[in-house]
Amino acid sequence: MNLKIAGIVLKQKKSIGEQKYLTLLTSQKGIIDAKLRIFGKMNKNISRNINVLGYYYFDIFDGNHGYIIDSAETIESFFNLRYCPEKLALAQYFCELTYLFVPSKQRALRHLNLLLNSLWLLEKNRYSHDFIKCVFELRLLSLSGYMPNLVGCKICCNYEKETMFYVPFRGELICSDCLKNINQKYDIFKLTKPVLYAMRYIIYKDDKDIFKFKINRDQLEYLSSLTEKAVLIFTEKELSTLKIYHQFNEEFR
Numbered sequence: 001m002n003l004k005i006a007g008i009v010l011k012q013k014k015s016i017g018e019q020k021y022l023t024l025l026t027s028q029k030g031i032i033d034a035k036l037r038i039f040g041k042m043n044k045n046i047s048r049n050i051n052v053l054g055y056y057y058f059d060i061f062d063g064n065h066g067y068i069i070d071s072a073e074t075i076e077s078f079f080n081l082r083y084c085p086e087k088l089a090l091a092q093y094f095c096e097l098t099y100l101f102v103p104s105k106q107r108a109l110r111h112l113n114l115l116l117n118s119l120w121l122l123e124k125n126r127y128s129h130d131f132i133k134c135v136f137e138l139r140l141l142s143l144s145g146y147m148p149n150l151v152g153c154k155i156c157c158n159y160e161k162e163t164m165f166y167v168p169f170r171g172e173l174i175c176s177d178c179l180k181n182i183n184q185k186y187d188i189f190k191l192t193k194p195v196l197y198a199m200r201y202i203i204y205k206d207d208k209d210i211f212k213f214k215i216n217r218d219q220l221e222y223l224s225s226l227t228e229k230a231v232l233i234f235t236e237k238e239l240s241t242l243k244i245y246h247q248f249n250e251e252f253r
C-alpha cells in the first residue's frame with residue numbers, strides 16, 4: 001500500500017551499508033520508523049537532503065517488512081536552527097521528548113503542531129529560548145496524558161489562596177492552609193502568582209493561544225526549573241540534549 005503523508009524527522013541512523021533509517025512523527029500514524037529506498041525512485045540528492053528536524057511530504061510504501069520511503073518533498077527544513085548551537089540543542093531536545101512522550105500507534109496531530117510551532121517560533125526568534133521550552137514541556141505532558149491538575153488545591157479545592165504549592169510528583173496543587181495539616185512526603189515548590197498563572201495558561205488554553213502570555217525573566221527562570229522537574233519525573237534522568245542546551249545557555253548568559 002502506498003501512503004502520502006507529512007512528517008517531521010525526529011531521529012535518523014545509518015547502517016553499515018549507508019542505509020538510512022528515519023523515525024518520523026506524522027499526524028495520521030503518530031510515530032513511525034521507515035527506511036529510505038536505496039534503489040529505484042529515491043534519488044541520492046533527495047536522500048542527502050532529508051535531515052533531522054526537517055518536515056517533509058513523504059511517499060511511503062507500507063509493505064510486509066515495514067515502511068519504505070520512496071520520495072520526499074520539503075515543506076519546512078528549519079535549516080536556520082543549525083546556525084545557533086543553543087537553538088539546535090533545544091530543537092533536538094524537543095524531538096527527543098516528543099519521541100518519548102507521544103503514545104505509540106495513535107494519531108498525533110496536536111503533538112505534531114506543538115513541535116512544528118515551537119520550532120518555528122525558535123527559528124524566528126519570536127520568544128526567548130526558555131519561554132518556548134517551558135511551554136513546550138508543560139503542554140507536551142498535558143497532551144500525552146500527564147496533565148497536572150492545577151484547577152485548585154487538591155484538598156480544599158480553593159482556586160487561589162495567599163500561597164499555593166506545586167507537587168510535581170503528583171502533578172497537584174496544595175494551599176498553605178492544607179499543607180499544615182497533612183504529612184507531605186513529596187518535594188513541593190512554592191508558586192508565585194505569575195508562575196501559577198503561566199502554568200494554568202499553558203495547560204488550559206487552546207492550542208493556538210498557548211504562547212500568548214507574558215512573564216518576567218526571574219519568574220520565567222523559576223517556571224523553567226519547575227517544568228523541567230515535571231518532565232524529569234517521567235524521563236527519570238536529564239536528557240543529553242537538555243544538558244547540552246544548558247551548557248550553551250549558561251555560556252551565553
Ligand SMILES: [Zn+2]
Nearest residue numbers: 153156175178
Ligand atoms: Zn487547600
